[in-house]
Amino acid sequence: MQLTDQRNQRELHGEGPFLWIDGLAEADRTEAHARVAAGEVEIARLETRENGKAIPCPGGLLHHWIGTAFVPGATLQQLLDVLEDYDRHADYYRPDVERSRIESRDGDHFRVFLRFRRTKIITVVLDTEHDVQYFRGGAARAHSRSSTIRIAQVEDAGKQGEHEKTPGDDDGFLWGMETWWRLEERDKGVYVQSEVVSLTRDIPMGLGWMIGPFVTSVPKESLKFTMEATRRAALRNSSVGRGAPAKDPGRQRDRLRGW
Numbered sequence: 001m002q003l004t005d006q007r008n009q010r011e012l013h014g015e016g017p018f019l020w021i022d023g024l025a026e027a028d029r030t031e032a033h034a035r036v037a038a039g040e041v042e043i044a045r046l047e048t049r050e051n052g053k054a055i056p057c058p059g060g061l062l063h064h065w066i067g068t069a070f071v072p073g074a075t076l077q078q079l080l081d082v083l084e085d086y087d088r089h090a091d092y093y094r095p096d097v098e099r100s101r102i103e104s105r106d107g108d109h110f111r112v113f114l115r116f117r118r119t120k121i122i123t124v125v126l127d128t129e130h131d132v133q134y135f136r137g138g139a140a141r142a143h144s145r146s147s148t149i150r151i152a153q154v155e156d157a158g159k160q161g162e163h164e165k166t167p168g169d170d171d172g173f174l175w176g177m178e179t180w181w182r183l184e185e186r187d188k189g190v191y192v193q194s195e196v197v198s199l200t201r202d203i204p205m206g207l208g209w210m211i212g213p214f215v216t217s218v219p220k221e222s223l224k225f226t227m228e229a230t231r232r233a234a235l236r237n238s239s240v241g242r243g244a245p246a247k248d249p250g251r252q253r254d255r256l257r258g259w
Contacts (some may be wrong), residue, residue, distance in 0.1 A: 003048045008195070060201060064195075072189040076139075084110070110133075111129065116128060131146070142182075152165060
């Protein structure tokens with residue numbers, strides 16, 4: 001996480017492309033831009049190395065993915081309105097996000113609660129808390145940094161006996177997650193990029209048939225779904241903006257709370 005964050009900081013200060021697809025070889029870059037312009041999500045697996053060597057993770061698995069989407073006709077502020085509207089993330093990102101709320105906010109600094117429900121042969125429900133900071137990089141760029149500060153696996157979710165397992169004393173489906181978002185308004189729309197590093201348990205011997213698909217497939221599939229859902233929400237908001245004036249309930253709630 002530390003090495004990945006250092007690389008992100010270098011890129012944000014101009015030591016690399018703002019969007020990873022802009023750093024691809026020319027032919028690959030042209031194809032990637034064509035795909036995202038057509039409404040697809042471009043996703044790739046990444047790996048952070050230390051001095052050129054793989055970082056060992058005994059007993060665990062590191063999952064490192066990056067994705068980019070394009071929202072035509074949208075503005076940077078419309079994308080920020082979606083991402084920062086955590087009280088409605090359970091609407092934007094359902095069924096992956098089952099519950100959501102802002103626990104505190106100080107300007108561009110958020111602490112939020114998200115309940116994840118993910119199914120891949122088995123269903124896993126996780127109560128998570130995140131510390132999120134947003135930054136503006138001029139009129140056309142913004143980025144954010146999000147860290148999980150608490151993850152608890154929920155047993156019997158939605159039932160009368162629902163309860164959380166003690167964090168760390170669980171099945172290890174998610175032990176940590178770090179997320180870097182970048183937004184850039186250009187080409188008559190907004191490019192949205194999300195990079196995620198997550199830590200899960202290793203796959204126990206004999207349980208690969210049940211746990212393996214969850215820990216190996218869910219990180220990529222969740223990122224793809226998140227990017228698609230963000231694009232849909234922003235397109236809906238931008239369509240409202242181009243039509244008759246409409247009140248934004250999320251922004252109204254913010255004003256009522258004095259934000």
